[in-house]
Amino acid sequence: MSLRGDKSFLNRLEPKYIVLFACWSVWFVNFLVRMSVPVLLPSIQVEFDVAYIELGLMMSALTFGYAVSQIPSGILADRMKKKYVIVPGMVLFSLAMVGGAISNSSTVLILMLLTAGLGLGTYYPAATSLIAAWFERGERGRAFGIHETASSVGSVVGPLLGGYLVYAFGWREGFGVLLIPGLLAIPIIWYLGKEPDIDISGLKKQKIVLNPILMPTAVYTLMIMGWMAFTTFLPSYLTNVGYDDFSAGILFAIMPLVSVIAMPVAGNYSDKFGRGKVIFTLLIISAPLSFLVTYFEHWIPILFLLVTIGSTLFAAYPVVIALISDKIPASNRAGTFGFVNAIGMVFASTTPTAIGYLIDILNYRIAFLTISLMILAAAFTMLKINWDEGKKE
Template identity: 25%
Template sequence: MSSSPALSARGSRLALLVVGLCWLAVLFDGLDMFIYGSVLPHLLETKTFGLTPDTAGDLGSYATFGMLIGALTAGTVADRIGRKKLMVGCVVLFSLASGVCALADSVAVFGLGRTLAGVGLGGLLPTAISMVSDYAPRGRAALTIGLLMTAHHAGGILSAYVAKWLIDPVGWRAAFWVCVLPLLFAPVLAKFLPESLSFLVAKGRTEEAAALAARYEVELPAAKSGRKTAADRWDALVGLFRGGEWTQTVLYWLASFGGLLLVYGVATWLPTLMRAEGYALANALTFVVVFNLGGIVGMLVAGRAADRFGAPRISAIWFALTAAGVYLLSVHMSTGVTMVVVFLTGVFLNSAQTMIYATVSIRSTPDNRATAVGWTSGMGRFGAVFGPWLGGQLLAAGNGEWGFTAFALAGVSSMVFIGIAALRGTRQTPRTSGQELVGAH
């Protein structure tokens, strides 16, 4: 069934609104996530709170442990109360938690703030991915998700500049006060972000869905028979293991574990490891900017490639290239060559993990998409917890040069798991077609 040009035009504007608002939310998510790694070299050099490398690794793991909790619960909660409400709540939570970090007078209070921030950060990302998947144009789901994820790396770039501009003249606490500012964005998100049409229809809120569809002149998704009741709220999770789905689910989870170990290990320790290699603090933070610029390029390139060749195949190739790039960072090179390697590593590393999410999202049905993405992200968060801790332990033991090698091995493992999933995927029909994406007309 084709849509009229008017419906397509208004649907495109609706998609632009949803992606734009989610992009800003994920920008703040990236800022809050990367800010710790950006200020960490200063905290270690000044021995703030008596910080040591192993303690710093523990603090990095606190945030990712909070993200684990947020990611594991976000999908189920979003499928029950709605993606919009959860996104607003997550922005409020990680903004206020940054205020706790800014006011902290001990490692314990600072760690509490990072843990609470992690809960909000972990809940926001899979929810935003599910939201834009609902409204993505037909055949452009992976590209739309890649576009969304450029915001995460834009936030990483912003975090490096916040640290460079504020630490010396004002102090590290000012960087965390900047991370409180997204609190002002929460009312904007609550007012202008529409709820997922597929969620409203799945919950039987047809009048609300019809009003929203009429407002933007878009078509409603077809209502599914046998709508779930509250007693069946775990059915979406159980569905990930029915029949032959369990092997794909486990492969995605294992790939996500290695991918997030790599992503958050590098995100936390890149400036510090580069500082240990003899680079000045300003140059070490410049590597963060270059790394995230690569991430933005990678998201756009990977999204288009995944829409054409398949997200799992692109993810496997990207992880192989990531492992090579991360390993090269352990080799002493000229500054110019190192910049190129850092940029290319950023291109492949970040988008490799995102294409795992894209694969899961595209192959999930609208009523369990948030659960599928959330649990894939959540299982990966165990790797995200382990990565910062591992880097801290290696530095504390005087084996910092092994940090990049360990992270490279994680990339190899993810390449293997998502590669097997890609091979299996060639013999399976994806669970979602382009017509099932809300806004695809």
């Protein structure tokens, strides 16, 4: 095919799908990095001779930095082009990865991971607002479903890449290599992450109004709390019942792999049949599954349960985001997304510690029952929301 033919093909693509691809690329990098770092921690522990609590602080620093930057980056994204918020964040992340690679102490590394989290956190409120601006309400479920497959692919590739890097080279070289995808994402979002030709200058800037998003935010927070706790301790449960690390990793990867298909399907169904029905159905099905996992050790029933979790709990995420998008005005959409994601991530960052404590003093079954109750609470919170209500832009 000639270059002219390639240009003709690009010209025929709808701009909104080019923007969606640009956002997908950066979101993939975001999860690629966040899911690679845990695999590097054992080597870091050996070099710096630190306790497990310091390893926990490293991941908490990354997550906390990510949460803290949500609200300010969202507010800025409502006042300027989204790429002007995302790109500086990616630059900050890249600099932090360089700093992490040359860290001479665990304290410096914790600070670098905190900084990396601050940089990565600028993406989500700006990008979700950008996607919502390009896609009409009846298309957003599918659009967000496609976008969220990036998190699933990143969740699969990240641990594999991190494991290979630390095995073949070392954790410092791993930090250096993880810098490269971030650098590649910068020109993609800069040149392809364009704003729609919509004049919102006449729209009155509003403060974040809690009432219409209060219950959806509660659903989102409870769902993310359950998701983070389950994904944190599923591998350790599997190794506890006799699986080796490799087999546990393969079983874990089933969930994000399945969700690559399930997320856009769930989003598309929510466009047709309504967000509330789809979210409630997915959450009510997934709620007991994490608890049921603790009753099985054979790989066949565990595989079935994990496939179902990937098809339900993971798939509910983009539909909840679409629901929130439907209920907020365009003039402060990014700021609101930043607020919602910050609340969810702050609370979710506490659940691994709480669930780990339950495992220490009781057992996995009680701990995973608690996770199921979180997801069940998210499902019943959906009953407090008017499923037919939609906010016009």
